[in-house]
Amino acid sequence: MQSELPPQDFQAQVLAELRNITTRLDKLEVDQRETKEQISRIRFEMEASQKTGERLERLATSLIAGATIAVIAGVVLTIIRSGG
Numbered sequence: 001m002q003s004e005l006p007p008q009d010f011q012a013q014v015l016a017e018l019r020n021i022t023t024r025l026d027k028l029e030v031d032q033r034e035t036k037e038q039i040s041r042i043r044f045e046m047e048a049s050q051k052t053g054e055r056l057e058r059l060a061t062s063l064i065a066g067a068t069i070a071v072i073a074g075v076v077l078t079i080i081r082s083g084g
Helices: 007-081
Strands: none
């Protein structure tokens, strides 16, 4: 059976445990803030990457369309030069 602690020891033990809990809660708050910042950073990077991908896709489409027009124009010019 456990013997009872004197009131001062019990109070010191309770206060120490409360300090421990407070310290752990503070650490959890800091960890949570850091996690939110990391998520925000990752979200920004994903959005930037997605926008870059969309721009590259539009650029590729434009280049393909331009090349197609150039080939068609070359064929038409060749036909015109050869007289018909």
